[in-house]
Amino acid sequence: MTQLLQQPIELLSATRHTPRVALELSKEEAGAHVGISKATLSRYETKEGPVKWPTVDALCREYGASDEERSALVELAKGARIQGWWRSLADPIPESMNLMLTLEDEVVREDHYACMYVPGLLQTRSYAEAVHRASEVQCPEREVQHMVDIRMKRQELLDRSEPPHIWCVIDEAALRRRVGGPEVMRNQLDHLLALSQRPHITVQVLPFSSGAHAAAVGSFAVLRGPAPELDVVYVDLLGGGLFVEKRQELERYRLAFEYLSAQALDLESSAEIIHRISKEH
Numbered sequence: 001m002t003q004l005l006q007q008p009i010e011l012l013s014a015t016r017h018t019p020r021v022a023l024e025l026s027k028e029e030a031g032a033h034v035g036i037s038k039a040t041l042s043r044y045e046t047k048e049g050p051v052k053w054p055t056v057d058a059l060c061r062e063y064g065a066s067d068e069e070r071s072a073l074v075e076l077a078k079g080a081r082i083q084g085w086w087r088s089l090a091d092p093i094p095e096s097m098n099l100m101l102t103l104e105d106e107v108v109r110e111d112h113y114a115c116m117y118v119p120g121l122l123q124t125r126s127y128a129e130a131v132h133r134a135s136e137v138q139c140p141e142r143e144v145q146h147m148v149d150i151r152m153k154r155q156e157l158l159d160r161s162e163p164p165h166i167w168c169v170i171d172e173a174a175l176r177r178r179v180g181g182p183e184v185m186r187n188q189l190d191h192l193l194a195l196s197q198r199p200h201i202t203v204q205v206l207p208f209s210s211g212a213h214a215a216a217v218g219s220f221a222v223l224r225g226p227a228p229e230l231d232v233v234y235v236d237l238l239g240g241g242l243f244v245e246k247r248q249e250l251e252r253y254r255l256a257f258e259y260l261s262a263q264a265l266d267l268e269s270s271a272e273i274i275h276r277i278s279k280e281h
Helices: 002-006 008-012 027-034 038-045 053-063 067-085 095-106 125-135 141-159 172-176 182-195 247-263 267-279
Strands: 109-114 165-171 201-206 220-224 232-237 240-244
Touching (some): 109 247, 125 182, 201 247, 201 267
Parallel strands (some): 165 201
């Protein structure tokens, strides 16, 4: 298997030396084991386009690759995916954003708890600009605009034919924090209300009256992949973020989000409070 570390797609190439053939698995059988069709596996094996990294991960497990080999191949697949995505942007993608962008291309659901700002996927451009200018006070305006371009590009996943389910629990403090001035906030809250009407977007408000809760440490997002073992948690930190993948830590964040959702207002009451705060601007 070591020789296959040259390119992630080589793991799947259709020759008599592949792990699939060595295990005497047909394309139908191998695909069924990892949740993809025969046609998709065939396309991967003939190198027609980049292979999705969760598929690389699942196939490595199916084919008996070592943890070291699997990790290396997954990283190669992630890197290849990023290179193909963002060629339209003038400036390169910051290294800290690569994993988030890759993960969001594959997720089936994202659970966000936001205590400081409206989640990035639901931000207007003006609101996002104000957030970046405040967070990166030493950045030149060109860099601010580049980061906002990336955020706006990320939001395209909301308009896919089969978008992931975005579930957001937003602290009331984030809705009342005046970012960019009254007009920016009013537009942002109205935009949030409009997005919450989409069937694949759930928005709940965690009111001040709920008191202490399960995530007093700060904002986070649970990025849920095609299978539970592919879930990753992103935790906001000053100057970037931290990705959490260990099973025990993942479970703590999953449980925290369940508690937060239970403490938050229902959908109708959440919409009412967002509308009320918007009118205050």
